[in-house]
Amino acid sequence: MAETHSLQDLQQPAVSSKVFVQRDYSSGTICKFQTKFPSELESRMDKQQFEETMQTLNNLYAEAEKLGGKSYLEGCLACLTAYTIFLCMETHYEKVLKKIAKYIKDQNEKIYAPRGLLLTDPIERGLRVVEITIFEDRNIGSGR
């Protein structure tokens, strides 16, 4: 059974605006984003949800940048192998970045996309901002 879709349905809705959540530098240069709920999103999603997302992201980045035994061993190993280990091994940070990307995708699918929002991985912006794209809320069937 063929369903007819209007062109609008099939196309990605237009971008209404973008919100940029900036970095929180209060604790230094560690990667941390502000958890304050932007006012543009007030009508689109729950504050708590947003803050939870940001907090999780911050925790993940903190984990990535942690000065622990793992990173130390990695450094030593790299030294010993004249850094050739980097050709075959993924660094700790990169591993966590993959985790973060997965988490963001997950959040987008579950929470943000149904609300017409989209989180952009901050690594694409050099870890400076978290970009949240707000899509136009268009009713199905309404004119463009």
Next chain:
Amino acid sequence: MPSFSGGVVGGGVGGPASAPPRPFRPSRYVPVSAAITFLVGSTTLFFCFTCPWLSEYISGVIPIYIAVIFLFTLANFCMATFMDPGVFPRAEEDEDKEDDFRAPLYKTVEIRSIQVRMKWCSTCRFYRPPRCSHCSVCDNCVEDFDHHCPWVNNCIGRRNYRYFFLFLLSLTTHIMDVFGFGLVYVLHHRQQLDTPHAAVTMAVMCVAGLFFVPVAGLTGFHIVLVARGRTTNEQVTGKFRGGVNPFTKGCWRNISHVLCSPLAPRYMGRWWNRQTVEVQPPFLRPSLTEAQLEAKVLDNGIQNDRHSSRSKSSLDQMESQSADIEPPPPPKPDFRYPGLPRADTEASSLLSEAPPTPSMYKYRPAYSSPGRNHTGVTHPNKMTRGESLDSPSPSILQSSRQPSYRSEPSSLDGATVVGRGVGVRRGGGDRGEGPGGPGGMAGVVSGGVSGYSLAGRSYTSYPSSLVLSTGGSRSSSLRSAQTVHNPLATLQSEGTTDTSYKSLANQTPRNGSLSYDSLLTPSESPEFESAAHELSPQKPHVPFLSTAGGGRPGVAPPGGPLQGYTSPFLSAQIAQQREGQLLQGSTTFSSPHRAYLRAVSPPPSSSPGAPEARHLLHHNQDLTSRIPRNPSSSSSSPGARSLDPPVSPPPRGLSLTKSPVHIGETGSQHKPRPVGAGAVLGGGGVGGGQQAPQSTSRPALANHTTSKPVGGVKKVTGVGGTTYEISV
């Protein structure tokens, strides 16, 4: 050894660097080549000539040890050379809309209760994170920028500082080893120094000894830096001299951070994971609380507050403290999302930042925007806000045209207030608010009353000089059809280009001459002086042009300080004339200009100062608005206002008579185009021709260089090298 930003070593997929292609400069590779030659060459010679004897007669471990050290040195050298130091990718256009042309040049953040300034990078189009700096050699912003090292032909930043540091350590060790063991060899072969082996060993020792001093010195320097948790950039620029370093975590932690922290990720050349998540309406919405519903109904005021709080939070502080006066880097105007209440956001956010002190006006004169945001011609976003003011604005405009300028101070104050909110965010710090405000809001502001209500804030204490600036901008706004550009905004947008920023930064005095005080005593300020110079009636037709050509003449105009104060605004307005707008703007410009000229033609005996300035401004407005009327109805200024028509040469009269027409035009044009906070900042008269008068105010302010007048058309170069033509 070319250095490319894509990190070859360092793991991860690497795409080509997305930095713009740079011209191939072979001279950049000379130090690197020399370093490699010396390092590899000397060590090879050492291995070939000295080591056999050493391993035989001293110990076999020595060559192995030296080889290990040498390999370590080489590995670190390669990492320091080829590794991406932490280059930030350029911000996309969408992002810098948020920090639009009214944004200040600096943004302040608090790091461990220490204020740190983030500067706007006009190349990369974002506010540089703390410790980030833009490398002019590589033309990139680098995270935790240390320095650009010519010996490795690469920037040293967050990602490769550790390798650089280890390279220095290992190189020092290697040099010492080579020198030491070479010395051992030579001492044992004192009688056979003429053999090639000895000769080579001695040559290697010489090279090693020669390089030891600078390398060891640099190593020691960096050991101290690492222990203190500073970068070379911070040390050399004396950022924390006598102050506290917010980035230090203690000696031990600093060292462990440098040596043991995880390798930071590369930002450039990543294969972006394109969002594959589909977003389709209908969208879920949270249930609105009653308060929220009410807020929606009330729209302006509340929304502004919300926006202001939003922008405040998202931007930490937009205040900029700064002793630095640098041209603002206005991004392009906000086209992309028409209909969005961005004007509200910006305006409200700006408004929310009521400048606490007059220092907010500090950089006003310095702003000249090359019109980046002058697309403010059609600033749909700004229009939103402006539209909200639309109803009062026409009446305001009308009232402004009326002779009752004296009553304007109140309105001007209001305008100032609002304008400030709207205005200048970028552009060297504090000044943002003051100048921007008046200009922008001049047209729109409904006598400041609406501005007050709109802003939802009470701007109470504005010094009279604000009125001055407001007045100036007002007159310009009257002339400009659409967007009201306050001089500041104009300056800002003019300062957008890199060259202009740098030039402005270089030229801008750091002694605070652009401070509020300079507004009061404009003669002291170079910008004012230059502007005043422009306005000085030395030559009847294009005084400002001729003088402006000199760039920043430090000569006080004959008119003295009296002219000075006005010049920033007026001359800026004039200077901002653009080709398309020449005809329209010129007459209007010339009229106020001439009004000023006339006003200042009598020797300015009175002391320059805000009151004078204000009077003059009002006077100017009076003139412009009342051109058809008797110009003798001068403003209240006691001083030098000779509005006598005989003083003015015929062209002036002509221009004067024309001015009302233009004003009328602009006035009418104002209606359909409420100035809107955003428009003000357009500065540089972007867009419509009518804007020219307004916009020229900015660029003229600082560092104009006027080009030769062309048959009645004067070319004024504003800040940033933009040239405007003003027809005389």
